Amino acid sequence: xxxxxxxxxxxxxxxxxxxxxxxxxxxxxxxxxxxxxxxxxxxxxxxxxxxxxxxxxxxxxxxxxxxxxxxxxxxxxxxxxxxxxxxxxxxxxxxxxxxxxxxxxxxxxxxxxxxxxxxxxxxxxxxxxxxxxxxxxxxxxxxxxxxxxxxxxxxxxxxxxxxxxxxxxxxxxxxxxxxxxxxxxxxxxxxxxxxxxxxxxxxxxxxxxxxxxxxxxxxxxxxxxxxxxxxxxxxxxxxxxxxxxxxxxxxxxxxxxxxxxxxxxxxxxxxxxxxxxxxxxxxxxxxxxxxxxxxxxxxxxxxxxxxxxxxxxxx
Numbered sequence: 478x479x480x481x482x483x484x485x486x487x488x489x490x491x492x493x494x495x496x497x498x499x500x501x502x503x504x505x506x507x508x509x510x511x512x513x514x515x516x517x518x519x520x521x522x523x524x525x526x527x528x529x530x531x532x533x534x535x536x537x538x539x540x541x542x543x544x545x546x547x548x549x550x551x552x553x554x555x556x557x558x559x560x561x562x563x564x565x566x567x568x569x570x571x572x573x574x575x576x577x578x579x580x581x582x583x584x585x586x587x588x589x590x591x592x593x594x595x596x597x598x599x600x601x602x603x604x605x606x607x608x609x610x611x612x613x614x615x616x617x618x619x620x621x622x623x624x625x626x627x628x629x630x631x632x633x634x635x636x637x638x639x640x641x642x643x644x645x646x647x648x649x650x651x652x653x654x655x656x657x658x659x660x661x662x663x664x665x666x667x668x669x670x671x672x673x674x675x676x677x678x679x680x681x682x683x684x685x686x687x688x689x690x691x692x693x694x695x696x697x698x699x700x701x702x703x704x705x706x707x708x709x710x711x712x713x714x715x716x717x718x719x720x721x722x723x724x725x726x727x728x729x730x731x732x733x734x735x736x737x738x739x740x741x742x743x744x745x746x747x748x749x750x751x752x753x754x755x756x757x758x759x760x761x762x763x764x765x766x767x768x769x770x771x772x773x774x775x776x777x778x779x780x781x782x783x784x785x786x787x788x789x790x791x792x
Contacts, residue, residue, distance in 0.1 A: 485540050489557045491615050494606030495595055502554040511537070511548045511556060531558065566602040567748055573604050575612070576630065576775050581768060582643065583608060583617060583633040584775045589754035592625040604631060621647040624720065626737075629656070629759025629777045642767040647717065652764040655713055656722055659756035659783045660731040662700070662708035669699040672725040676718045684738050685720040687728070694718040696725045707734075709784050711760075722757065733757050734783045735791070753791040756783045 489497040500515075508514040515537065516528045523531075535543035537558045544556055571588030578584070585604055592599040595606065609617050620632040620643040632652075634640045646652040673692040678685035695715040702709050708731070712722050720739075726732060727739035734756040737743040758781055763774045783790040 484555055487557050488538050488540060488542075489559065491609070492559055493601045494609035494615070495560075495600050497557040497559050500556040500558075502550065502552060502556065504552045506550070506552070508550045510546070510550055511539075511544050511554070512546050514550060515556070560600075566598070566600065569602050570751065573607050573611075574778065575608075576778070578612070578635075581634065581636045581639050582620075583612065583614070583635055584762070585631050585633060586777050586779060587623055587628055587631050587759075588779070589626060589628045590749060590751060593622040593631055594619050599625065605633070608633060620644050621652070621717075623759055624755075624757075626735075626755040627656075627757045627759060628754070628779050630654075630762040630775050631759070632762060632775075639768060646764050646767060650715065650717075652762060653713075654759060655711060655761045655763075657701075657758045657760045657781060658710045658712055658722065658726060658733045659781050660708055660710060660726055660733050662703040662706055663730060666729055666731060668710075669697065670729070672696050672698060672728065674725075674728075676721060676724060678719045683742060685718065685724050687724070694721045694725070696722055698725065698729065705787065707783065707787060709781075723755075754782065756781045756790075 484499060484501065487497055487499065502511070502514060506514065508517070512528065512532055520528050529546065531537055532544060532546045537544040537556050539554065539556055569588065569591045571591065573588065573591065574586040576584045576586050585608060587593065587604045592603040593605060595603050600606065605617065605619060609615055614635055616637050618634050618637070618640055620634050623629060623631055632643060634643045673695045674687045675690040675692050676685045676694045677688050693716060697713040697715070699711045700708050701711050710726070710731070714721055723733055723736055723739050732740045735753045736755055758777055758779055761774065761776045765771070766773050
């Protein structure tokens with residue numbers, strides 16, 4: 478059996494801040510050629526004849542150059558290619574602000590509606606792609622992620638050699654994240670409280686949901702202040718499950734304003750209604766720097782519109 482080796486540097490450059498797709502050929506398989514594997518993996522999605530056309534045009538590239546249509550299959554090999562550009566992505570009309578930058582990290586204040594990293598139909602209109610282009614940092618990578626609809630503080634790593642050190646802060650739950658949310662105020666809900674349950678999110682399903690079993694999600698919820706039927710809440714997640722804070726607030730009977738999924742799935746809007754952003758903000762991020770041992774704390778400069786201007790929000 479062929480040994481799994483580290484991936485070599487990509488022979489293809491980025492496009493608009495987006496990395497090429499990297500394919501590692503399986504260590505075992507029945508494919509006589511690289512073309513046969515690519516056709517099996519991508520042929521249906523690409524459409525009839527498209528893989529062959531890309532091979533003829535030299536658009537699939539290995540460490541030694543373009544992959545030819547008759548190139549033999551080599552287990553554990555590497556292939557790169559660029560996804561075909563789709564329709565122009567709608568520009569999210571809000572800036573990504575840089576809160577801090579040094580030779581190792583970049584701390585950004587992400588707006589609502591902008592994905593953190595390329596995923597699905599969001600590629601060039603992501604915080605990562607914008608920062609790579611605007612700061613001329615092609616090797617910038619995320620240390621963690623925020624939901625596309627959530628705004629606030631996100632940590633990126635500028636030095637590839639330090640990526641694992643900063644990502645490890647989140648894997649080990651050593652980074653302290655505090656969020657802010659706006660929802661209705663219900664005096665009958667006893668706060669502060671800690672919510673613990675088991676959440677799952679199935680591939681292809683938009684919502685996360687609770688199931689019986691050992692808890693894997695924990696959030697502390699506090700009411701900061703209330704006025705005119707609304708509450709401003711401080712949320713402190715101890716874990717990082719998908720949609721965790723949104724599910725936990727909804728479970729308390731306090732769904733976050735502007736949430737298109739909880740408590741009920743709303744029809745997808747095209748174009749999106751930028752007047753009603755999800756009222757959830759990653760307010761602060763604190764950690765001990767794994768490189769120099771310094772104490773770091775970063776705070777978002779953004780404000781939640783439904784609290785600052787409740788009459789104008791969504792109008």
